[in-house]
Amino acid sequence: MSSHDVMPEMSLYQPVRVEDAIGIANQFADRGWLVGGGQDTYGWLKDRAKSADALIDLKGIESMRGVKETADGIEIGALVTLTEITKDPIIAQRYPLLAQAAGRVASPQIRNVGTIAGNVSQDVRCWYYRRGLNCYRAGGNLCYADTPEGMNREHAIFNASRCVAVTPSDTGPALVALEAQMVINNASGQRVVAAEEFFVGPNLDIQNTTVLRPGDILTAVRIPSKWANAQFYFEKVADRNAWDFALVSLSAVMRVNNGVIEDSRIVVGAVQATPRRLTEVEQAVRGKARNDSTADSIGDLASRTANPLNYNHFKMPLMDNLVKRALRGQA
Amino acid sequence: MTYMHIGKDFTPPDVEAKVTGAARYAEDFKKDGMVFARLLTSPIPAGRVVSIDASAALAMPGVLGIFTADDLPEAKPPANPALAKEWVTYIGQPILAVAAESDFLAEEALSKIVVEYQRRPFVVDPLDTLVEGGPDPYPMGNTLIRNSGEAAAGTTASGTDVGRIKWSIDQVTAFRNGREPMGAEFGSEWEYGDLAAQFAACSTVIEEPFVTIGQPHHSLESRTGMAYWENGKCYFHGSLQSHTVGHNALAGMLEMDPANLVFINENTGGGFGSKIFPYPVMAVTGRFARALNRPVQLRITRDEEFYIGSARSGMQGWIKIGLKENGRVGAVDVAIINDAGSGGGGSGSSSAEHISIMFQPEAMRFRGLSLYTNTTPRGAQRGPGQNEMAAVLAPMMDKAANLAGLDRVAFRRTNAPRMDGKIGERQGGISSSYMPEAIDKAAEMFNWQQKIAQPKQISATKVRGIGVGQGFHTAGxxxxxxxxxxxxxxxxxxxxxxxxxxxxxxxxxxxxxxxxxxxxxxxxxxxxxxxxxxxxxxxxxxxxxxxxxxxxxxxxxxxxxxxxxxxxxxxxxxxxxxxxxxxxxxxxxxxxxxxxxxxxxxxxxxxxxxxxxxxxxxxxxxxxxxxxxxxxxxxxxxxxxxxDLLPRSGAVPGMAIAFVEIELDKETGKFEILDYSAVAECGTVVHPQGLSQAMNGGGVWGFGMAQSERHVYDPQNGLPANVGLYQSKPPTYLDVPLNMNTVGMDMPDPQSPVGARGIGEPAQGCAVAALMSAFSDALDGHLFNRTPVTADMIVNHVAQNGFNTGNLKTNTF
Amino acid sequence: MDIIRYRKDVWGEEVILGVSWDLLWVIAVTAFLLLAAHAIFMAALAKKKAMPSAEGKRVHRHDAIDRAFHWIMAGSVLVLIFTGIAPIIGIRVSWLNIHWIAGLVLSFVCIFHTIRALFWQDFKSMLLGPADFKEPFDESIKPGKYSFEQKGMHWAMTVLVVAVIATGITLLLHIDTPWWDRPSVDDEGTLGIWFLLHGTATLGLIAFTAIHIYFALRPEKRFYTRSMVKGWISEDELKENHDTNKWKQD
Missing domain, CATH: 3.30.365.10 (Aldehyde oxidase/xanthine dehydrogenase, molybdopterin binding domain)
Known part of the structure; x- marks a missing residue:
């Protein structure tokens, strides 16, 4: 076993136009590695747990920066940093859910360089996988976490399919709640994918967490005006209040009229490989008041179908509690 | 007494360099012709090296050589070898070093070296090796035994051997279930007073199991060293927390005259007990440089630092505490199994000493056993033994006091050591103690009476917890x-x-x-x-x-x-x-x-x-x-x-008392520290800012020990889960209170010319103890009987779903 | 091109991971080329013979329950093949549950078929004896109920399906199902060998399934396919292709 402190040799490309980046990404296909903030890049490569022939640094592409108003909401450039999201006046005013979620990512230092695209595209944080073991997700034959003695406190309670890792993204659930659209460019053109469809579970693709394929570049995130200025709730529970991944997080948007929930989208992070939308809860609370009584009436509806592992049963009551807090509107 | 310098703040000479980044650490030193060495480490938890084929690596241009256990004096178990061969006992254990003209080349060379291993059974939980039929971490056994042998030249352990102690399944089961393991064999034992008679005289008796999980030191500055030889002298840039006291030991590891060793170590980025003395890998740095006749920098990466950087020993134990009608602790009976990792040892006796001095029981028995596991070697970590005992003892003492109808603080004051306080097996004296006064002072700072009179329920989901805890370490x-x-x-x-x-x-x-x-x-x-x-x-x-x-x-x-x-x-x-x-x-x-x-x-x-x-x-x-x-x-x-031939007698106690008020969210298991007040009983304060820093730093670490830091090992394969710094979860600035109120008692110790005693370790012990006490108080006296208490444990407890880890399991979630 | 894939196990030791999926393409291309060559040969060079009439008296060949068995088996094999190779070739489909459920279905129908064949059917009619091997080389020898090719295909499929089922059930024991949770794996090398066998058997199954489908669709064999749907062949087809003395009617 060897440990590394030095980056491996690889080519570095620093395109300044999306088209050029796509061309390079296409050329190298799965041997190319897109890098924005680099927070889920350098560790992998340094540790030799993953490798690439070419590093395609996107930071020079101006068109992927900035937050713009559009006819129906806003468009956030893929390279917008998490710190910029927390400070952007439009996001703070209309979509504080996203600002709060971005503000709870990791630490200030990481938020200063980490981008919105990187945060939603990052790989899972299962410690076995990150160690470089050849588990299912790494193309192997087994999962080390999902065993009678596996150390799986942080792992999935829903929709595990061989791999039991969870989505580590704090902004992902918020974007799913806000019905964001992910703008993806490749050599064939542009496609727009709903955030809900952007994330991929291990049942569909055990080696990727998103629909992005080699040659694809996530260039922007669009947030429609539908949920602008709606009522929000965000909470992330982690062991530590900074520099930590969620044990469970919750992002909720609600259209409340005269105290009654007309519509809502409630999405939970860190309970399965993708942000988990609680459609049953959304339906159950439709037309009900946003208050303690409604919160209490939900009971364990959110976690009822969970399939916990050996050390993560706590995620069930924790998730139920966060749902109740979202419905109460307060911690 | 009015002093000119003592008790006054000053600017230490290295502060500016630390703030500006100009301060240089071992890794910052370069030397013309310096080559780069890297370690190849064990991927298996237990076994032996069968063969090493480095031919492909050595054939690479720029690769200068390898250094293996064969190039070192043989280190027999349980000595922690610089490089392992016959006894590979944990994942991450160094096997060899390779040197090359660049660090990139050295890393490339590592990937070309083929090591064949023969695997052996392994174990990561001491109780799993203790039970009859359980696997042993070493082929020859599971525990340290003393003999009269000398250490091999250039190695650090002497007079020790590996032996075997086993308990029956019934004894281990009883222990796991919180009962005394009747008739079980221990490695060490001491007792004073008439234990049975004192228990008989007690009106309140509790029995509790407890577990504390060890944690890595994770010194921010890793163990990187650079050495070169010139004109018969060895110049060694290293990272130790001591300087001259390590000099001879390092010279011994390099088998050289100490007069010819120049050890350079102006700044050290943390050691926490793990760098008090030279550590094994330093032998590789110095000897490899001599073998190559080139300056060698052996860089230790962050995850290598986890493996070889030492760790606190965990405890699995059972305790029986008796209180008399007058509030005095009449008797304590404690049995402790320590997790010694693959080397080093536990500090069970020190844990018992913590009880003996802090509560001055009239009779006490300690039985201890330090067992090896195939996990990282253990060593001293801030207040070894005492601080982990402080952590689990505080809520148990609260329980006893509450059962006896005593105020928790008054109970502690009643039992606190006074000037005639005694400590440990021999019930020796102490240099001085103003602990009752310190308790009074801290209680006043904290407004104890007012705080405990507050309503427990803060809101629908949040409850208040008030905790008190004490720390101790021998300090001179x-x-x-x-x-x-x-x-x-x-x-x-x-x-x-x-x-x-x-x-x-x-x-x-x-x-x-x-x-x-x-x-x-x-x-x-x-x-x-x-x-x-x-x-x-x-x-x-x-x-x-x-x-x-x-x-x-x-x-x-x-x-x-x-x-x-x-x-x-x-x-x-x-x-x-x-x-x-x-x-x-x-x-x-x-x-x-x-x-x-x-x-x-x-x-x-x-x-x-x-x-x-x-x-x-x-x-x-x-x-x-x-x-x-x-x-x-x-x-x-x-x-x-x-x-220094000044008069001295008895132990020199560093002591501290802390109070914590928390707001605990029962829905999330998260908490906020609303108030933290602590008093250091450390004699005359020499450097107020230094004391404040020691109390704050120790307090922060104590909070981490209570809530998040721990070893996690997968028992299926011996893999550690928290190799990285972020995975080990030391507290961040958002996990600690903005203001920590700390002062020193500032009462002179008669055995110091300036009246001073030290305080580093108790600063952590009192904080972890107070926070553990606060958790218990917030949850109506519930005892987790384990550290750390993480958010998931609180959520599980509140949900009453029965999923909290039990059975004294350690190194696990 | 690799034959076997290797990986490092949890302790860094190199172990077998499974069969190389490069072979999937080899099998696909080889099967396609052979079958195309056969089709061309048959179309251009083989002696053209008049097709026997499907009209006239009908001779019973397969019971309904056997036909059902065949098609359930065929369906489950095709589902297994598709769900097995979809993730390999990059088709995103939630395949795992479908895969093992199809595997269980296949296992149950095979058990059913085996029992039925042993106790209720003329098991000997499917046995492949030394005499059968003369059949391809002597046009005068006509088979009983099953031709040499059919018996060969049957037994090849039997071996492959049994191999796939046996290895598949072993692998099933290593994943979460409604009945059990996945266990720890002590020896990743052994697990890799199971994957290797499963993968190898799968490749064989793919090849023989392709051959089977090809012949089922060939004009001169299509009446067999019809018999597997409707249960009968015509008397003309019987006389043209079989020796009625050897075909004991059930």
Missing amino acids: ANGYDGLIRIAPDGTIYLHTGVGNLGTYSYAAVVRAAAEALQCNWDNCVVVHGNSDLNLPHSTYQGGSNTIFTETRSSHVAALDIIEKMKEIAMAEFGGSTADYSIGEERVFLTSDSSKGMSYGEAAQKAIEMGGKYSGMEYPENINATTQRSVQAMAGTGLIGVAK
């Missing part, structure tokens, strides 16, 4: 040397062989000399960090030890130099030394202050007079290290040098 020794030189220009060089961990105590302790010399601090230069700068034999930098021990040695050196200055003045102006005084950096006739000379003039005279004044002669009782330093400086000024 004697017999080390002090060394001072005054140059003819009047500059006062205060030499110290204490390491520089960042606590600034290396500078604080020599202020005792400045105090005695009544000199301006601006005219003083602290000399440290490089054995070529002529350092005295100083104590190891082990937290609380330094202040007590080294203020004494600094003081005696100052007394020596003052006496010599008076003799020099006497030679000039007549009379006897008793007729002379010092002041404003002059020595003068007390009756006529115009008759005297400056310190600088005295130094010039000393050079002219020679002999003991200029260091040409020196006391025979000083350590060889100090002798070499004096020899090197002889003739360059006035030399003050002496061994």
Whole structure:
């Protein structure tokens, strides 16, 4: 076993136009590695747990920066940093859910360089996988976490399919709640994918967490005006209040009229490989008041179908509690 | 007593460099022709190296060689080998080093080396090896036994062997279930008083199991070292928390004359007990450099630091506590299994000592057993034994006090050590104690009575928890040397062989000399960090030890130099030394202050007079290290040098008491610390800012120990889960209170010339204990019987889903 | 091109991971080329013979329950193949549950078929004896109920399906199902060998399934396919292709 402190040799490309980046990404296909903030890049490569022939640094592409108003909401450039999201006046005013979620990512230092695209595209944080073991997700034959003695406190309670890792993204659930659209460019053109469809579970693709394929570049995130200025709730529970991944997080948007929930989208992070939308809860609370009584009436509806592992049963009551807090509107 | 320097804040000389980043650590040093070495480590938890094929690596241009266990003296178990071969006992254990012209090449070479291993059974939980039929971490057993053997040349362990102790399934089952393991064999045992009679006299008796999980040191500065050999001398840039006390040991590891070893270590980025003495990998750095005849930098990466950087031992235990009607602790019976990792050992006896001094039980029995596991080697970590005991003891003592109807603070005050306090097996005395007064002071700072009168329920989901906890560590020794030189220009060089961990105590302790010399601090230069700068034999930098021990040695050196200055003045102006005084950096006739000379003039005279004044002669009782330093400086000024022979008896206790108020969210298991107040009972405060830093730093670590830091090992394959710093979860600034209210009792210890005792370790112990106590209080007295208490455990408890880890499992979630 | 894929196990030791999926393409291309060559040969060079009439008296060949078995088996094999190779070739489909459920279905129908064949059917009619091997080389020899090719295909499929089922059930024991949770794996090398066998058997199954489908669709064999749907062949087809003395009617 060897440990590394030095980056491996690889080519570095620093395109300044999306088209050029796509061309390079296409050329190298799965041997190319897109890098924005680099927070889920350098560790992998340094540790030799993953490798690439070419590093395609996107930071020079101006068109992927900035937050713009559009006819129906806003468009956030893929390279917008998490710190910029927390400070952007439009996001703070209309979509504080996203600002709060971005503000709870990791630490200030990481938020200063980490981008919105990187945060939603990052790989899972299962410690076995990150160690470089050849588990299912790494193309192997087994999962080390999902065993009678596996150390799986942080792992999935829903929709595990061989791999039991969870989505580590704090902004992902918020974007799913806000019905964001992910703008993806490749050599064939542009496609727009709903955030809900952007994330991929291990049942569909055990080696990727998103629909992005080699040659694809996530260039922007669009947030429609539908949920602008709606009522929000965000909470992330982690062991530590900074520099930590969620044990469970919750992002909720609600259209409340005269105290009654007309519509809502409630999405939970860190309970399965993708942000988990609680459609049953959304339906159950439709037309009900946003208050303690409604919160209490939900009971364990959110976690009822969970399939916990050996050390993560706590995620069930924790998730139920966060749902109740979202419905109460307060911690 | 009014002091000139003691008790006053000052700016330690290395602060600016630390703040600006100019401070240099071992890895920052480069040397012409330096080559880069890297480690290949074990991927298996237990086994042996069958063969090593490095031919492909050695064939690479720029790869200079490999260094294996065959190049070192054989280190027999349980000695922690620098490089393993026959006994591979944990994942991450170094197997060999490879050197190349660049660090990139060295890493590439590692990937070309093929090591064949033979695997052996392994174990990561001490109770799994303790049970009959359970796997042993070493082929020859699971525990350390003492013999009279000598350590192999160049290795660090002596007089030890690996033996085997097993318990029956019934005994282990009873222990796991919180009952006394009747008839079980232990490795060590002590007892005082009539235990049975005292328990019989108790009106409240509780029995509890407990688990504390060890955690890595994760020193921010890893164990990177750089060494080169020139003209028969070895220059070694390393990272130790001690300086001169490690010198001879390092020379021994390199099998060389200590006089030819130059150890350079001006700054150390954390050691926490793991760098008190030289550690095995230093042997590789120095010897590899000698073998290659090139400067070698052996860089230790972050995850290698996790593996070889030592860790706190965990405990699995059972305790029985008896309280008498009068509130006194009548009897304590405690049994502790320590997780010694693959080497090192637990500190069960120190854990028991914590109980014995903090609660002064009238009778007590300790039984302990330190068992090896195939996890990282364990070693001293801030208050080893005492702090983990403080953590689990606090809520258990709360339970006992509550059952007896006693106020938790009053109960602690009743049992706190007084000046006649006793400690441990031999019930020896202590140098002093103002612990009852410290408890009063802290309770007042915290507003204890007002705080406990508050409603428990803060909101629908949040509850209040009020906790109190105590910390203790033995905090002093004697017999080390002090060394001072005054140059003819009047500059006062205060030499110290204490390491520089960042606590600034290396500078604080020599202020005792400045105090005695009544000199301006601006005219003083602290000399440290490089054995070529002529350092005295100083104590190891082990937290609380330094202040007590080294203020004494600094003081005696100052007394020596003052006496010599008076003799020099006497030679000039007549009379006897008793007729002379010092002041404003002059020595003068007390009756006529115009008759005297400056310190600088005295130094010039000393050079002219020679002999003991200029260091040409020196006391025979000083350590060889100090002798070499004096020899090197002889003739360059006035030399003050002496061994600390001041009177000392009993243990020197560093103690602290802390109070915590938390707001606990029962829906998330998260909490906020609303108030933290702590008082250090550490004698006279030498450096207020240093004390504040020690209390805050220790407190933060205590919070981490209580809520998040722990080893996690997968028992299926022996893999550790928290190799990375972020995975080990030390607290962040958002996990600790904005303000921590800490003060010192500032009552002098009679055995210190400046009244000072140390406080490093108890600062952590009192914080973790208070927070654990607060968790229990917030949850209506529920005992988790384990540290850390993580958010998931609280959520599980509140949900009453029965999924909290039980059965004394350790190194797990 | 690799034959076997290797990986480092949890302790860094190199172990077998499974069969190389490069072979999937080899099998696909080889099967396609062979079958195309056969089709061309048959179309261009083989002696053209008049097709026997499907009209006239009908001879019973397969019971309904056997036909059902065949098609359930065929369906489950095709589902297994598709769900097995979809993730390999990059088709995103939630395949795992479908895969093992199809595997269980296949297992149950095979058990059913085996029992039925042993106790209720003329098991000997499917046995492949030394005499059968003369059949391809002597046009005068006509088979009983099953031709040499059919018996060969049957037994090849039997071996492959049994191999796939046996290895598949072993692998099933290593994943979460409604009945059990996945266990720890002590020896990743052994697990890799199971994957290797499963993968190898799968490749064989793919090849023989392709051959089987090809012949089922060939004009001169299509009446067999019809018999597997409707249960009968015509008397003309019987006389043209079989020796009625050897075909004992059930």
